[in-house]
Amino acid sequence: MQIAILGAGQVGSALGRLWHAAGHDVTFSARHDARPRALAAELGERAHAAPIADAVTGAEAVLVAVPGPAVTDVLQAAGPLDGRVMIDAANS
Numbered sequence: 001m002q003i004a005i006l007g008a009g010q011v012g013s014a015l016g017r018l019w020h021a022a023g024h025d026v027t028f029s030a031r032h033d034a035r036p037r038a039l040a041a042e043l044g045e046r047a048h049a050a051p052i053a054d055a056v057t058g059a060e061a062v063l064v065a066v067p068g069p070a071v072t073d074v075l076q077a078a079g080p081l082d083g084r085v086m087i088d089a090a091n092s
Helices: 010-021 035-043 052-056 068-078
Strands: 002-006 025-029 047-049 061-064 085-088
Touching: 002 010, 002 052, 010 025, 010 035, 010 061, 025 035, 025 052, 035 047, 052 068, 061 068
Parallel strands: 002 025, 002 061, 025 047, 061 085
Antiparallel strands: none
16 A cells, blocks of 8 residues: 655654555655655665655555644645545644
């Protein structure tokens, strides 16, 4: 399964590692830091880093794991998400 992870903090990185270990393709994205690239490099094959809109392209599931105040901006940057499984792990 292709999974986009929006947010590369504790929740996004932990779930991304678990999903990757279970054999899923994961793409990490965050608005303002280099953590997605570091996570993708750490995990290797089947792990990627991309801007938000690119991360959700082709994803079957999307995890939103950002601080509550950032949810609206992140979802707007993602664009249309119709037909995808959405997992809300936003933390206010």
